Amino acid sequence: MPGPLDSIRVIDLTSMISGPLATMMLGDQGAEVIKVEAPGGGDHTRAAANRRGGMSASFLHNNRSKRSAVLDLKAEAGRAALLKLAATADVFVQNFRPGVAERIGVGEDAIRAVAPSIVYVSISGFGEEGPYRDKPVYDPLVQGVSGLASVQAGSDEARPRLVRTILPDKLSGIVAAQAITAALLARARTGEGQHVRLSMLDAVVAFLWASDMGSQTFVGDSLPQQAAASFADLIYDTADTPISVAVQSDREWRSLARAVDHPEWLDDSRFRGVEDRQRNIDARLELTQSALRGRSAAEWLERLAAADVPCAPVLTRNATLDDPQVRANGIVVEFDHPMAGRVRAARPAARFSGTPAAIGAPAPAYGADTEAVLREAGLGETDIEDLRRGGAFGPEREAGT
Template identity: 70%
Template structure:
């Protein structure tokens, strides 16, 4: 069966993580994604560390189910080839710094001349306006400017900390994919073609507001400093590892006391109500930790589960892969890549009842689909061979004649 986006063609000029992750999500849902790359190296993540068979893990994990077309877009014939690809597409996505795509000759007006109803997508770092608009950007810069590093510290008085994953990049990718499908839906209903604009900075600030910006929500009643609710987290040490336990209401609090065999805490004046337990959170967490430190993770998880206390083990990456709950979800899959060998990846998180998707196609070699895709645009073999010899097209392996067979 086909995916929900079957029949949608996406021209993908993005690189690194935010854009490629967005377009991979579309590809996982059935869209045909044509990744257009510079023949001289392609997406920078192709050169990242942790490589096998000439493929970097970072590139493989953000570019599956795509086709690669290598075009020299500084050459007029390369630009013309891209315009022919765009003419038959539904979505055009780029994540260059503001102003770059215009200098390349593929601004919205130029693209709409050949594809009037295309969904045009611009992903930026800091946004298209403002003093930082044309600055280079990487994930840590967004974590700093957005306030995320301060949130991660726990309070404004503590040294800011980075989240140990490139959350802004990946969150922007997820946000972009959702926005693209919304724009496609709007086009289906109204016929109107949208220009979707988003930045990494906007994506993170919008993300934070739902749970971390309460102190700045009430206008003229802002709290100048965000104090930490607690300087402890909800990770508890046991005799042989770590677990996490979270209780939110009175029922769960009473269940925790039973699991820990500490009924006397129910009469402690510091913990009589949810408000008091939050006000005295450090004392409450310290007492919980003092008990959990006395036995193994396995013992406490069994005790907690018996009383229906929300709890789970804290796993490292290797342990997570083999955990029975993770295995039961089927989220992690293995398949063979023709060059990189046996791969393990997470499938797309969302599943659709009407579409049992086939095994994934591994991320393509640079320019692997150039000739096949351009043939479909009307190029004959002689022209393709000539363009390849002149460096307008990239050749993944061998020579033009071999790729034209």
């Protein structure tokens, strides 16, 4: 059964993480995604570390459910070939620095001239205006400017800390995928395409506002310095391995106090209500930690779960693979890649009852589909040979090799 985006064709000029993750999600949901790569090696993540069979893990995890075509957009013939592909597409996605797409002849006007109702998507680091627009951007820079590194530190007085995963890159990819499907829905209703612009900075600041910018919410009453809610994580040591315990409501607090054999906490004025417990969060967490050191993780998880206290084990990456809930959800799947061999991946997170998403073709070899996608766009063998002679596929490169 086809996925929810079946019959949608996407031309993907993106590289690295944010754009490729967005288009991979569309591909998993049934869209046909044609990844257009430059001569000389293509997407930079193809050359990343942790490789097998000539394929990097990073490229595999952000480029499945796609086909690869190599076109030299610096050559007139390469741009002509791209326009042929764009004329057959519903979505065009690029993450060049602002202004680059226009300079090389693949900006919105050029693409819309051959595909008037296309959804044209531009993903940038800092945005298309302002003093940072032309800066090269990587994930840590966005963590710094957005305030995320300060949030991760816990307080404005503490040294900023990076989140130890490329959250801005991946979040931007997810936001882009959602925005693209929204634009496609609007087009289905109106018949008109539009330009979707997204910066990584926009995505992260909007993400933080949902939970971490409370002190900046009320105009005129912003705090001059963000104090830490707590310097303690909700990760607790036990007699062996750590666990996470998180309580919010009065009922959960009462259940925790009784489960750890400290009913006297319920008479402590510092912890009587939600606001009291938040104001005295460090003292509360320190008491909780002191109580949890006395038993093993397994004992505490059983005891706390029986009392309906929110809790879970804290696992290493390898241990996560064997967690019974992860297995019950079928999150991690295995399949054979023609170059990399047997590989693992996380299945598409959202499940559709009528139009299921699924991992499609494995991440493609560099340029493996160049000739095929051009033929599907209506080019004959003579046309393809003319493009090759015109340098469309790069210097001395045979299409499809």
